[in-house]
Amino acid sequence: MTTGIIFNIQRFSLHDGPGIRTTVFAKGCTLRCIWCHNPEAISPHLETGAHGQVFGQPMTAAEVLLIVEKDRRYYDTSGGGLTLSGGEPLFQFAFARELLSRAKASGLHTALDTAGNVPRGWVAEILPFVDLFLYDIKAHTPDVHRRLTGAPNTRILNNLDYLVEHGAAVRLRCPLIPGINDSVDHLRFIAALSRRFPQLDGIDLMPFHDLAAGKWRAVGRTWQLDEIKSAAPDQQAAWLNVLRAEGCDRARIG
Amino acid sequence: MNEPHPFSVEHAFTEAYRRHQHTHPALREAYCLQAQFPAIFLPIRKDDRFAGRIAYKHIGFSPQPHTGGVGYYCDHAALRAIIEAHPLSASDHRAVEAMLDFWRTEETRAKVRAAMPPTLAEALPSDAWTEEPGVVFPLYRMAGANLDYDRLLHRGIPGLRADVTAVRAAATPDSAAFYDALLIALNTLERSALYLAEQADKGGFARIAASLRAIAVYAPETLHQAIQLVYLYTMHATLQCNFGRMDMYLGDFLQHDLETGRTTREEALDDLIGFWRIMPSFEANLERVKFDLRVIIGGRGRRNPENADAFALLALEASDRVRGIVPQLSLRCYTGMNPDVYTRALDLIGSGATFPILYNDDVNIPAVMRAFDIDEAAAEQYVPFGCGEYVIDHRSFGTPNAIINLPKGLEITLRGGVDSITGARMGLSGGSLPDFSTFDDLLAAYQRQVEYFTDAAGEFQALEYRVAGQEAAFLYFSLLYDDCLERGMPMFSGGVRHLGGTYETYGNITAADSLTAIRRWVYEERTIAPEMLLTALDADFEGYAQVREQLLNAPKFGNDDETADAMAVWVLEQVCGVTRAQREKTALDSFLVVVINNSAHILLGKLTAASADGRRAGEPLTNGHTATNGMEKNGVTALLNSMVKLDPTIHAGATHNLKFARSVFTQHRPALEALLQTYFSCGGTQAMITTVNRDDLIAAIEHPEHYAHLIVRVGGFSARFIDLPPETQREIIQRMLWE
Ligand code: SF4
Numbered sequence: 001m002t003t004g005i006i007f008n009i010q011r012f013s014l015h016d017g018p019g020i021r022t023t024v025f026a027k028g029c030t031l032r033c034i035w036c037h038n039p040e041a042i043s044p045h046l047e048t049g050a051h052g053q054v055f056g057q058p059m060t061a062a063e064v065l066l067i068v069e070k071d072r073r074y075y076d077t078s079g080g081g082l083t084l085s086g087g088e089p090l091f092q093f094a095f096a097r098e099l100l101s102r103a104k105a106s107g108l109h110t111a112l113d114t115a116g117n118v119p120r121g122w123v124a125e126i127l128p129f130v131d132l133f134l135y136d137i138k139a140h141t142p143d144v145h146r147r148l149t150g151a152p153n154t155r156i157l158n159n160l161d162y163l164v165e166h167g168a169a170v171r172l173r174c175p176l177i178p179g180i181n182d183s184v185d186h187l188r189f190i191a192a193l194s195r196r197f198p199q200l201d202g203i204d205l206m207p208f209h210d211l212a213a214g215k216w217r218a219v220g221r222t223w224q225l226d227e228i229k230s231a232a233p234d235q236q237a238a239w240l241n242v243l244r245a246e247g248c249d250r251a252r253i254g
Numbered sequence: 255m256n257e258p259h260p261f262s263v264e265h266a267f268t269e270a271y272r273r274h275q276h277t278h279p280a281l282r283e284a285y286c287l288q289a290q291f292p293a294i295f296l297p298i299r300k301d302d303r304f305a306g307r308i309a310y311k312h313i314g315f316s317p318q319p320h321t322g323g324v325g326y327y328c329d330h331a332a333l334r335a336i337i338e339a340h341p342l343s344a345s346d347h348r349a350v351e352a353m354l355d356f357w358r359t360e361e362t363r364a365k366v367r368a369a370m371p372p373t374l375a376e377a378l379p380s381d382a383w384t385e386e387p388g389v390v391f392p393l394y395r396m397a398g399a400n401l402d403y404d405r406l407l408h409r410g411i412p413g414l415r416a417d418v419t420a421v422r423a424a425a426t427p428d429s430a431a432f433y434d435a436l437l438i439a440l441n442t443l444e445r446s447a448l449y450l451a452e453q454a455d456k457g458g459f460a461r462i463a464a465s466l467r468a469i470a471v472y473a474p475e476t477l478h479q480a481i482q483l484v485y486l487y488t489m490h491a492t493l494q495c496n497f498g499r500m501d502m503y504l505g506d507f508l509q510h511d512l513e514t515g516r517t518t519r520e521e522a523l524d525d526l527i528g529f530w531r532i533m534p535s536f537e538a539n540l541e542r543v544k545f546d547l548r549v550i551i552g553g554r555g556r557r558n559p560e561n562a563d564a565f566a567l568l569a570l571e572a573s574d575r576v577r578g579i580v581p582q583l584s585l586r587c588y589t590g591m592n593p594d595v596y597t598r599a600l601d602l603i604g605s606g607a608t609f610p611i612l613y614n615d616d617v618n619i620p621a622v623m624r625a626f627d628i629d630e631a632a633a634e635q636y637v638p639f640g641c642g643e644y645v646i647d648h649r650s651f652g653t654p655n656a657i658i659n660l661p662k663g664l665e666i667t668l669r670g671g672v673d674s675i676t677g678a679r680m681g682l683s684g685g686s687l688p689d690f691s692t693f694d695d696l697l698a699a700y701q702r703q704v705e706y707f708t709d710a711a712g713e714f715q716a717l718e719y720r721v722a723g724q725e726a727a728f729l730y731f732s733l734l735y736d737d738c739l740e741r742g743m744p745m746f747s748g749g750v751r752h753l754g755g756t757y758e759t760y761g762n763i764t765a766a767d768s769l770t771a772i773r774r775w776v777y778e779e780r781t782i783a784p785e786m787l788l789t790a791l792d793a794d795f796e797g798y799a800q801v802r803e804q805l806l807n808a809p810k811f812g813n814d815d816e817t818a819d820a821m822a823v824w825v826l827e828q829v830c831g832v833t834r835a836q837r838e839k840t841a842l843d844s845f846l847v848v849v850i851n852n853s854a855h856i857l858l859g860k861l862t863a864a865s866a867d868g869r870r871a872g873e874p875l876t877n878g879h880t881a882t883n884g885m886e887k888n889g890v891t892a893l894l895n896s897m898v899k900l901d902p903t904i905h906a907g908a909t910h911n912l913k914f915a916r917s918v919f920t921q922h923r924p925a926l927e928a929l930l931q932t933y934f935s936c937g938g939t940q941a942m943i944t945t946v947n948r949d950d951l952i953a954a955i956e957h958p959e960h961y962a963h964l965i966v967r968v969g970g971f972s973a974r975f976i977d978l979p980p981e982t983q984r985e986i987i988q989r990m991l992w993e
Contacts, residue, residue, distance in 0.1 A: 010889060011888050011889030011891045011892050012889035012892075013889075014918070014925050014993075020891065020925050020929060071891045073932045073935070074891050074928065077928040077931050077935075078929070079928075080925070080928075
């Protein structure tokens with residue numbers, strides 16, 4: 001059985017898909033977002049932090065499911081289930097496929113929180129085991145995307161096309177960092193996606209919170225965004241206004 | 255009232271007692287109560303909608319005096335302080351001294367203590383549970399009466415008098431004295447109503463005066479009269495009261511008033527708010543009383559569910575409007591209940607009110623049937639009182655008269671019966687940790703220790719009832735408790751149908767987690783030698799940080815972990831088992847554990863050494879069936895899954911404190927509802943929910959002046975956060991916040 005490197009399992013998770021969920025965070029990522037809120041997720045390996053704490057624990061899909069199953073009754077009453085997140089949860093592809101396929105087979109609702117910067121083949125292969133994709137949109141042009149995350153968004157958008165075309169349920173998740181990627185152009189880009197894919201499950205704007213700086217230090221990385229503050233409520237309202245002006249009124253602050 | 259002479263009420267009361275010292279105790283009580291009422295009523299205040307506020311004097315009679323104690327009480331410390339601060343004339347001084355001297359041995363509490371046989375006194379050497387370390391302590395009080403308010407309201411004062419007179423006719427001499435005493439008590443009640451009516455007239459409270467005059471002569475007809483009678487009667491019975499199934503007994507009055515146009519819903523709401531506001535302790539000035547004052551709404555077994563639900567909605571609204579720490583509004587939920595009531599209840603909780611406390615009838619009724627050994631119809635009448643103990647409404651009595659500190663029980667077991675703080679001998683000796691070659695040996699020693707103390711607790715509970723019964727008839731309880739009238743016997747002298755008791759256990763989870771850690775590291779992994787563990791605990795982990803680290807890393811209750819949860823189940827079953835066994839060992843009908851909480855987990859924690867779960871000396875013990883603060887690391891579903899493993903059918907109530915971020919109620923309401931629904935359907939019995947912003951709590955410490963409205967649940971009571979002592983505030987901030 002494939003072993004995954006898991007860095008957290010969060011039960012009673014209300015923010016990663018519908019209902020009460022258990023979110024499983026797998027290590028490893030194909031991007032390097034400068035604001036990354038889970039820096040301990042970037043490396044696929046076990047890591048030892050600045051204070052000696054170990055990030056990551058090897059677990060088999062069966063072991064993970066044993067924990068996930070404990071809250072099945074809560075999923076049943078709330079319409080919740082399992083969310084696989086990361087990092088980029090498809091980075092450990094074999095593990096992700098095994099976990100999601102087993103979960104699906106046992107009747108759990110499955111969500112996958114992905115940045116989409118992965119080979120098309122993986123996306124195609126995982127599709128049948130995922131009830132809902134939580135799909136990240138981080139920047140509007142390949143260049144800006146490269147600057148902010150280390151890779152262009154070309155493959156990400158192609159994979160999005162593919163998923164929507166193949167009938168996947170997709171919810172866009174758009175991290176917005178004041179002064180970094182909350183430009184009007186980016187917001188218009190999100191609105192354009194909304195128009196292009198009316199069948200999307202929804203659009204969540206995820207306001208940046210500055211809790212990550214400490215985590216970066218804990219994993220011995222340098223945090224570069226010191227001066228950024230969490231988005232104020234009026235700023236969040238302004239984003240929604242831009243989207244609305246572009247004909248997108250289904251975005252929510254998530 | 256103006257006192258013409260210093261302590262005139264105390265003197266009059268003492269005089270009445272002396273004169274009737276050798277009269278039948280029921281009559282003596284009746285005469286004493288005459289000296290107490292209406293003397294202890296306070297003036298009606300400007301915005302009051304009902305009369306009957308009272309303030310007990312330094313000497314008097316109460317089932318649960320403010321001094322601590324039971325029955326006849328005398329507040330020696332307060333009296334002495336006053337006469338020292340304001341010297342009296344020589345003769346007045348002598349009179350007070352004589353009174354103090356008299357009561358020293360006549361107080362009921364002193365008589366209970368004096369009646370303890372030597373073996374019992376050896377097991378329970380101290381009453382000072384907040385000051386001295388100990389395993390079990392006796393408590394002196396008759397708490398948790400739930401009176402038959404339906405009977406009160408249907409019969410009224412004249413009807414009750416007729417009932418007593420009817421049974422008096424064919425009574426034995428002993429019963430006749432009891433009945434005569436009841437008649438005197440009813441006269442006293444009537445006299446109080448008329449006295450207050452006069453006061454109300456003088457103060458320009460025409461509506462109050464009219465209702466008081468009406469209830470002196472008739473059974474109440476309106477909601478206002480009904481509330482006035484309930485309040486007046488209750489204030490005669492006890493200040494530390496619980497109001498039971500109020501929606502049932504007031505629901506019909508509300509409905510009738512609305513139907514006949516006597517009142518509008520708005521007026522009724524204002525009256526109810528007025529009722530809430532005159533509840534003792536509404537202003538947080540009566541330390542002990544906030545633990546009681548339960549008002550129960552909802553639940554199966556109401557004769558008038560529709561009217562009762564209409565009243566329940568009004569009660570929720572009243573609590574929403576007043577935002578007080580009392581009454582402790584409690585909602586019994588059940589499959590098929592009125593969804594409006596449930597929705598409004600969650601709205602109120604979500605807005606930060608801490609009320610209502612939720613109870614789950616679907617689990618609790620079958621559990622009560624088994625715990626109390628009664629049929630379903632009787633079990634449907636369970637009511638939580640105080641901090642969460644169940645009794646059967648006006649059929650059973652179950653005051654908690656002993657508390658046990660389970661971690662202290664383990665502490666002395668590890669050390670061969672020696673308290674590690676004082677070095678004093680305590681409980682059973684018989685080997686210390688290094689002597690126990692297996693974990694089972696340790697468990698057996700712990701079991702013996704708990705059983706030894708619990709036997710003492712049961713014996714004490716029975717003894718307190720016996721002495722209390724010899725001393726007084728507790729007339730206002732007996733009159734509205736099933737069977738007393740019919741049997742011609744006072745409450746505690748054979749009157750009440752089910753005379754039980756309850757036993758407050760503290761630190762259950764601290765004890766369980768400690769045992770889990772000892773098994774893991776001392777007996778299974780053997781990475782901590784027994785001697786080393788004891789040294790580390792005695793040193794409060796100073797210089798033993800690694801030992802503590804290991805102990806903290808052992809499995810902990812509240813994480814849905816089989817090992818830790820199984821130990822918690824065992825600890826509960828063990829103490830519940832030896833407690834229930836008191837039915838066979840004593841005259842009690844039942845003796846049941848309650849896993850409730852007020853602030854005792856903090857106070858007892860201060861007197862408890864470091865424990866093997868990694869808790870440092872002096873830190874709080876766990877609270878009810880909740881995990882150790884900060885140790886529930888797997889989310890609230892895991893915590894709830896752990897909680898429902900604890901068998902509800904073997905005890906008489908347990909509290910489950912949960913603290914949610916406000917946003918869970920505002921932004922994730924469907925998920926929250928699903929969470930509660932699942933918890934209840936999986937066996938959850940009860941939930942006391944606080945919703946807060948953590949930032950608010952922190953800000954409230956710095957700027958208390960801005961946060962007077964912030965109410966939190968401590969355990970068995972709610973409190974204004976800013977009124978709490980710093981250690982309790984800290985404990986609440988540390989409590990896990992689910993978001
Ligand atoms: S995709 Fe997510 S995990 Fe990966 S670097 Fe970006 S924010 Fe971090």
